[in-house]
Amino acid sequence: WEMAPSNPAAFEKAGIPFCLTTADLPSTKMFWTHLQKAMLYGLSAEEALKALTATPAATLGIDNLVGSLQEGKLANFLITSGPIFDSKTEILDNYIQGHQYEINPDASTAGSYRVTILTAKGDENYTLEV
Structure with a gap:
């Protein structure tokens, strides 16, 4: 238990896929x-995110629908005030299947966001307008 x-x-270091639950x-x-x-x-932030998203989706055989942001998939994502794993970051909005659910209605999330998506081909950078 102490090593958990x-x-x-x-x-991650051994290249063994895993999910966090x-x-x-x-x-x-x-x-x-x-x-x-x-x-x-x-544990790296990139691998932590993968263990919460893409790997569980693949394990469940539903990675054609969820687990990453790609055209044709359900748009499930968060808008945060900073890096998701930073202890000071706040979740502002939660989008489930493309529908917005406000978490912090006092915070304005309207604006332009830089989005980096990690892919097998490398980082893909996008601009998201909300």
């Missing part, structure tokens, strides 16, 4: 703390 926080980084946690509120601890033990 280092497991995701070890899997709230299963078996006494409280889902503990998930964020455990994720941040795994990142302190060497």
